[in-house]
Amino acid sequence: MGYCLIFDSLSLTLLVIVAILFACYVYNLRKNNLFRRLGIPGPSPIPLLGNLLNIIRKGLYLNDIEMVQKYGNIFGTFEGTIPVIILSDPELLRKVLIKDFHVFTNRRILKGLTGPLEHGLTMLRDDAWKNARTIVSPTFSSAKLKAMHSLIDQIGDGYSKRLLEYADKQEMFDVKLINSQYTLDNIASSLIYLISPRLTSYLGSKGYTLLPTDSMNYLTLLVNEVLDRRRHRIERRNDFVQNMIDHEEEIHNEEIKEQSNENIQQWSSLKKTLSDREILGQALIFLMAGYETTSTLLSFFFYVMAIYPDIQEKIYAEIQQQLGSDEITYDKIHQLVYLDMVINETLRMYPPVLRLERIASTSYDLGEYHIPKGSIIGVPIYAIHHDPAFWSDPEEFIPERFSSTDGGKRYSMIYLPFGDGPR
Structure with missing residues (x-):
């Protein structure tokens, strides 16, 4: 029994x-047949793994290039069990990123993310993102960036001295490490007016893309301490946190005036300031988003200077002609046209972000395909930047391709190192 x-x-x-x-x-x-039902071409997925094996074997950027060549400017792929529509058609990208942005406002975010980072601009969705962006954007105006220039210039002097020391020694060194430390110094000073080697030695030498818990706690304490001192007017600086606090006070004064007007109900329905926790979230995202991308750009710029000495000489000649021994100011930097072209071409060939994403908030007609609500649109930036259909000799480093005054129009939706549209 x-x-x-x-x-x-x-x-x-x-x-x-x-x-x-x-x-x-x-x-x-059934899920793997999604793109077949929609009529969207793409590679056949393996159950549970999807098309991840190809990405693991080849790398994301090479896989994107091969898939675009094989399936065209729109195709479907699976990241495990998650379907993603890869889109590189310029006209459809204009609709997704700009014209119909209200449908594609949100990005895919990390699930289970908690703490101050969840309040960061890149993590927010829908109205929460719109409110935060409205508040944060004015802190990056030309006038406020110009006010920070002297501090950034000071950090740059230290950076130049370090490079000259290595040049005098004529020995090999890790340029990515030095660029990471310089980037961190710049961001920390712009963020909370912190000029201290302790932050660089504590964080910069690690070279993390994502900061570990102890580093995050350290940064949280620093930013909170600065916020408290600024709130109590113990100190005042030209930096990101101060700009946020100043903007909050401007809004408060404006609100008092608006309360006497007829649109008081509309005014009071909008959130126009951020809490200290939300400011902390913006500050940490500002650091994390700028740290790896900027240091990577600088490192590739050094690589370009090393393999194209003729380009290096042209940049040097332009600096001598435009600036000479004069002090470098915010306005004078804009006179370095050829340097700007080289930076643009570096960003084209070596974009710091390989893909960007948007999520459809409703069902949507994407060209000839009707995609369901929740569809993830992946934009393969690297593949677009290296597509011969958009660029002549895409594997050649040609700064002059950005020399035209209407370059912005010619390269709209095919030059996306920072994405495009409101977000």
Whole structure:
């Protein structure tokens, strides 16, 4: 009797397991057929793994290039069980990123993310993002960036001295590490007016793309301490946090005036300031988003200077002609036209972000395809920047391709180192 009960129990357990596996298989099979039902071309996925093996073997950027060449400017792929529509058609990109931005406002975000980072601009969605962007954007006006220039210039002097020391020694050094430390110094000074080697030695030498818990806690304490001192007017600086606080006070004064007008109800329905926790979130995102991308750009710029000495000489000649021994100011930097062209071409060939994403908030007609609500649109920036359909000799480093005064129009939607549109 006991053996029968055990046998029946095992049989039932196995039956349940088989039923669950079969249900998962059927669900996965149906999901894998999503793009086939929509009529969107793309590689056949492996159950549960999707097309991840190709990305692992080749790397994301090479895989994107091969897939665009094989399937065209719109195709479907699976990141595990997650379907992603890869889009590189310029006209459709204009609709997704600009014209119909209200449909594609949100990005895919990390699930389970908690703490101050969840309040950062890149993590917010819908109205929360719109409110935060409205508040944060004025802090990056030309006037406020110009006010920070002397501090950035001071950091640059230290950076130049370090490079000259290595040049005098004529020995190999890790340029990515030095650029990472310089970038961190710049961001920390612009963020909370912190000029201290302790931050560089504590964080910069690690070279993390994503900061570990101890570093995040350290930064949180620093920013909170600065916020408290600024709130109590113990100190005042030209930096990001101060700009946020000043903007909040400007809004408060404006609100008092608006309360006497007829649109008081509309005014009071909008959130126009950020809490200290939200300011902290913006500050940390500002640091994380700028740290790796900027240091990577600088490192590739050094690489370009090393392999194209003729370009290096042209940049040097332009600096001598336009600036000479004069002090470098915010306005004079804009006179370095050829340097700007070289930076643009560096960003084209070596974009710091390989893809950007948007999520459809409703069902949408994407060209000839009707995609469902929740569809993820992936924009393969690297593949677009290296597509011969858009660029002549895309694997050649040609700064002059950015020399035309109407370059912005010619390269709209095919030059996307920082994305495009409101977000």
